[in-house]
Amino acid sequence: MGKSVAIVGATGAVGRTMAKVIEEKNLNITKIGLFASKRSIGKKINIGSNEIIVEKTEIDKVSKYDYCLLAVDSKLSQKLAPELIKKGTIVIDNSSAFRLDHQVPLVVPEVNPQKAYNHKGIISNPNCSTIQMVLSLYPIHSISPIQRVVVSTYQSASGAGQKAVDELKNCTENVLNGVKCQNEAFIHPIAFSAIPHIDSFDPSGYTKEELKMSNETQKIMNSQIKVSATCVRIPTINCHCESINIQTKNKVTVTDALKAYEKFPSVKVWDNPKENIYPLPPNVDGYDDVFIGRIRQDKTIENGLNIWSVADNLRKGAATNAVQILELLI
Ligand SMILES: NC(=O)C1=CN([C@@H]2O[C@H](COP(=O)(O)OP(=O)(O)OC[C@H]3O[C@@H](n4cnc5c(N)ncnc54)[C@H](OP(=O)(O)O)[C@@H]3O)[C@@H](O)[C@H]2O)C=CC1
Ligand SMILES: N[C@@H](CC(=O)OP(=O)(O)O)C(=O)O
Structure with a gap:
């Protein structure tokens, strides 16, 4: 029998993308409900040929659905999910609300799908930068265990939500017109800048975004891989980029890595330096895969590889991964 699915946060960057992903996949869903704040009551969103009217989020209404895809901030998730x-x-x-809770599975379907079935009502979708990195690491980890990762991210505005995308556009236009840029969604004006500060600082000096990349990767890959991350916001609209340095137990050659990536689902290699081919945000926008390029041996250590990874943070980094989890369950 078909299932019913509610999207809460349906008007946001992730929620809207979830509606698109559900439309594209032929899932056994008989009814979809769209919910957001009272500001959005009456807005219309199309899923296939159905025009669905957004409703105010109320537990009594949302709980009539078999499944709920929650795409709101973590404080609201903490209240609604239980x-x-x-x-x-x-x-x-x-959201990040339950990701490290031992009772809650944290799932990337290509890596640990079996965890999804062992839930107690909540399944967490990982952080966008983490999903992308885990898929970039896992094929290599399957050849030789990864010991340590040093990663720098170049994260797009859409990772901070719909208002942040609007702020990037307005701020860029203002700066080009010599007008001061107002910033609310970002800690500093984003136009023509690079901000090494995503989420708040932890007493360790890392940001919470950086710690998520470490803690969530260990949980998903069930391994004590050491991850040192620096997360940076850059003025691109969509798709996160990651420069990843990987240290393995035994040597993994570029040829080994290519073979492992080529047979792995949801990963595509675009790597031809002679032709200037490597993944770029505008070319990856709208795709569900993680794209890898610039695969090369790290000359400074014995068992090291450097790679460049790009993925659509709203799709594989959020909506697509969540809908894949739903697919496992229905
Ligand atoms: N953007 C990304 O790449 C990623 C985001 N995430 C996580 O996904 C979640 C959603 O993020 P994102 O889509 O970017 O955020 P947005 O700011 O774009 O969207 C937020 C959504 O929450 C809704 N909302 C706000 N207040 C309420 C309320 N009181 N009741 C019901 N709904 C409410 C908004 O509705 P309204 O329009 O009515 O205000 C909107 O639909 C967050 O937890 C984020 O951390 C995770 C991975 C990646
Ligand atoms: N922090 C990510 C997106 C996000 O919302 O992550 P999380 O759900 O882990 O807070 C970004 O800004 O690009």
């Missing part, structure tokens, strides 16, 4: 599971709705949560 109330929904109490009423029997299974929640796939995009």
Whole structure:
């Protein structure tokens, strides 16, 4: 029998992308409900040929659905998810609220799909930079265990939500017109800049975004891989980039890495330096895969590789991964 699915946060960057991904996949869903804040009551969103009217989020309404894809901030997830599971709705949560909870599976379907079945009502979707990195690491890890990773990210505005995308556009236009740029979504004006500060600082000096990349990777890959991350916001609209340095237990050659990536689902290699071919955000926008290029041996250590990875953070980094989890369950 077909299942019913609610998207809460349906008007946001991730929620809108979830609606698109559901439209593209032929899932056994009989009813879809779209919910957001009271500001969005009456907005219309098309899924296939159906025009769906956005409703205000109320537990009694959302809990009528079998599954809820939650795409709201973590504070709101913390409030809504327990109330929904109490009423029997299974929640796939995009926020960071429950990701490190031992009772909650944290799932990348190509890596640890079996965890999804062992849920107690909530399944967490990992952080966008983490999903992308885990898929970039896992094929290499399958050849030789990864010991340590040093990663620098170049994260797009859409990672900070729809308002941040609007702010990037307005701010760029203002700066070009000699007008001062106002910033609310970002800590500093984003136009023509690079901001090494995503989420808040931890007493260790790392940001929470950087710690998520470390802690969530260990949980998903069930391994004590050491990850040292520096997360940077750059003025691109969509798609995150990552420069990843990987240290393995035994030597992994570029040829080994290419073979492993080529047979792995959801990973594509675009790597031809002679022809200037490597993944770029505008070419990856709208795709569900993680794209890898610039694969090369690290000359400074014995068992090291450097790679460049690009993925659509709203799709594989958020909506597509969440809908894949839903697909495993229905
Ligand atoms: N953007 C990304 O790449 C990624 C995001 N995530 C996570 O996904 C979640 C959603 O992010 P994103 O889509 O970027 O955020 P947006 O800011 O773009 O969207 C937020 C959504 O939450 C809704 N909302 C706000 N307040 C309420 C309320 N009181 N009741 C019901 N709905 C409300 C908004 O509705 P309204 O329009 O009515 O205000 C909107 O639909 C966050 O937890 C984020 O951390 C995770 C991985 C990647
Ligand atoms: N922090 C990510 C997106 C995000 O919302 O992540 P999280 O769900 O882990 O807070 C970014 O800004 O690009």
